[in-house]
Amino acid sequence: MTVHTQVEDDLTSHDYELALDRVASVAAEITEHLQTARACLDGSQGTVERPIERPVESPVARPEENRIVPGEVLSATDNPLSSGEAAVQYREPLPAPSAGDHQKALVELIDTLRTLAARGQRGRRGQRGRRGQRGRSGPRPGTTRPLNAAVSYRPSRQDPLAVSVKDDGFGLTELDLSHRLHQGFGRAFHREVARLGGRVRLFTAKAGDVWWNTAEFGVSAQRRVGVGTTLGRKPKRDTNAHGTELIISDLHPLGEIDGRELAGIRTHLGDVFSHPLAAGELRITVNGVPVQARRPCIWSAERSVRRGDLEIFAVQRFHHTGGRTKVCRECGRVFSSLVCPACGPSRATPVVGEVWGWLGVQRFADPDDYGIDVIRRGRKILRRSKRLFLRYPWSEDEREQEYPGALSRRGRLVGEVHCDAVPLVGAGTSLDFRSAEWRDVVSVVRGAGPLSPSARRHRGLPENISPLGLLVRGFGENVPGLSHLMPGDGWAAQHQLDRAWAEGFRAGDPEFQTDERWYEEARRHDELVAARHQFASR
Template structure:
């Protein structure tokens, strides 16, 4: 048996020349270089600087002999060692998971595709030199062993940093194409599309020939819009957020392995990293229908891999060879309006980054989360139930007619106005403020269901009610009706119809914010919201079905969910329900319906919301902390008014209270100014206990009421009721003072009383 021998299979330098023949569109070549810059921004996680990538293409009048392409970023830059690895064919500084690009191979393919000469200039902050490395394909192709020349160029400013890749000696077909205005416009649109998420949510800036690349925004109905099928409200946007089981990712081949292995089951590598896996995003209904502009975008690490993909709209029956199209099938012109944005960072893309490995288990799992295993049409497979997000949207919005609110289709006289809504979408993407929200689309659908009526009198009705974006012939007769089929806006007897936005503005004007509920809530299974809660008085609340309700929720601007509580409702005035608890019940139900997770117990969602807002916990410690914070707020507000006559207020306190205040000052502010200075400036109020603060307030209410420290009127009310005005503030304040001073062990009902007192004091404070 002969002895094993080896041969050298190191790639020949000419491999770089071959890479230039691999099929890559010109925008894909640029995207490979941009990927590397965006990867750098994502890994740096530096919010102090504005991450920027500037792409430069030859102008129309450029000379080919001097023309070049450059991609410049203001990232951290690279060392000589790092840039050496970065430009080596087949090498990548990025692992197979957690990054946009493969700097090595992607870099070489893209640069070789564009031209024959590549220069990389890079430097880090603090370095004294720029590193300049040159790749020359002509020399590489004729050399057995190519050594890339480099040089160190002194920096004028050591604080400068970043990387610039310049490709020159452009190939003829690339030069001719890239200098055309139409090509550059198309590239700008493509880049704005694939990087829309990063540009819109991460604050990255991308320019092409000094023109900003704008993200392509989805023109979808607001999350608050819905249709009703079989008694179920189906919102126009369905959120998807599913944590998958963690696995071991191979950093060499990309394979996902079970947690109990030590080597990759695919390639045997030891480079395994435990990674969380998550599928998140949304699918929803576009405000217009189109033959091609529909489908779901699938993203990996913020970059779109599949754009307006329609695979989720097909179902493969058992034992069938070809999948069946399920959407759209109700439109003769094959137009659709279901769109979406799904992030699946763990799914491996192909080398061109325009497809995933569709046979992989990871991709199949993503598809199942969106559309389920069974057909979208239940009748196609009797006995099955499909409760997936896509099936829910399919049930509610599969048809593109008839016009009206039943399917959220703008129209006139029962007929859709699809061409007009597409024009509106163009205005939306041109950032026309009149078309930013879906209000124009909604009004058109509403007006279709509530057509104008002839006036009852023979007088000429005034007011056209013309809806922005609608032509006169799409409005119906000029009969004085507004866009909701209500009286127009001219003439005292014909007030304009109130829009949803106007209604919510009215609620806010007659309400006050529930500050202790407001904020961001993030629930793993139900998505995240930014809650804005309001207590409303003197206004009748109307829900989305135009029915009165004690509490209503609206989401006009995602992700802000607004909840309004009618304090005048008998539920609170006579039955004593806690407005905050009822508000959270409505918020919880909204989240369950939005995420199509009605199987999640309502009580569990409420508990999770309360856990996210622990400031309202009904525990002795939480209530004592709340009391101290609120008393500090009162003391702080009193300082400028105490300073007007400090000796007067100082002498109201007892000798014991004064000594206690001085001790607290000495303990909290060691080595500060003399205590006497605190008395002269009124700053002593900071160190008085709550009961002493109460005494000062009781002795001089005219100093602190009437919208000074407290909003309640004092001087303007009859003397016989002034004591009542003061006690309505000092009574609850006394509960806080007791808890601050003694922290007694309180029962549940007593803790609830303290919480109520804190809310009363907070509401009494001047804003």
């Protein structure tokens, strides 16, 4: 079989991105022909190991030390931890995983699938022919379709119990999978997954492929790449099937996963991924039961209070466009330097440092259940965080919290802040609070200087008209009545009753879905206070 290909030289037009995409298109065409030929020659039904020789390096291919040839088993030279002894050496003695460990691991697994699905969708650009015809890769690029992720606890052939997470995304090509395995899935992925089990099996394919591209590797909390990675292929029963599946096996000893723990897992996933779930971009099921997005129990955006001549609404929305930065198309890292710190010279996509979201007033006040969710690429990095209430939110040593005030131990300001451009630090699960991008977030959300109106007057500063500054001015005190939108009984606020109503809201009780019940109780409080004062004045 002969495959005729031609790659035009775009160097004269300096369109390097187009040249790389055309090279990827040629590679995809060659891969498709090879898959068809191997399917005709090999009729076996099991996983096929395919050690092949390294191809001649092309001018646009990756350096040899940064490549994994699809189908080969990594040697000790490619991966010093490829031997079984090395894998056992990095299996840390860990305690039995708890329900919290399962929740964290599943978050990393689903986030990895979302990243791979996005990479697979971008990779489809290289699957178009030279005339622009659409290849056999599933839906058209740019179509809005939710990503379906299914989590299941079920037995496998090798283990009595395995954790499987799979999606119906576009899937990965052999080349994309190889590059991803060489870069690793990040230290956070390995750290959390290693608390559950020691081995990960990955299956991925695009629609129209006749093979599932497979990989199996060990995980270690001390690594960011797989241990003892083995690549292979498995024939597909349905060539139209597509997506990616991750199976965690060799699980550590654990107790029985009962219905209560599964419900806790669904609640946690619905909280971390609440935005893509509510927006219809993501659907998650755990053992067949859908995960519901955590909805904020806040006052309507039409409610407002007056402070002098200023009307302050209970929901403040903002959208700020900042400077341009870059995101690596290989590992997803955000950087502003010339090359990616992790991958070196690679293709990068310019992105705009947007900060957008909303802040609102919760219908109940609570000592802990309040704060601002900070979201990066659809995943909550900080949940109900109080960092933006600190006097200096960029300082790691800051402890002075400006809201709630010293006389109140309960808060009710909540919100969502989306900031994809803020870089991550550590294992990739924390934001870089010293970065310029985070300072942009602070400036947009809370402005400069103190939040307290009295503190600003004392320092001779103008009023804080930032979204958070306005809400602190209008709703910073927990005073019952319509003046602060807080229910009361004629004497004081009803915090316990408000909280019980909020539980009804989260349970889906129709009586508590709108804020009418809270509003009527706040109005009734004002009427009782007025009647008591009128009686006392007689």
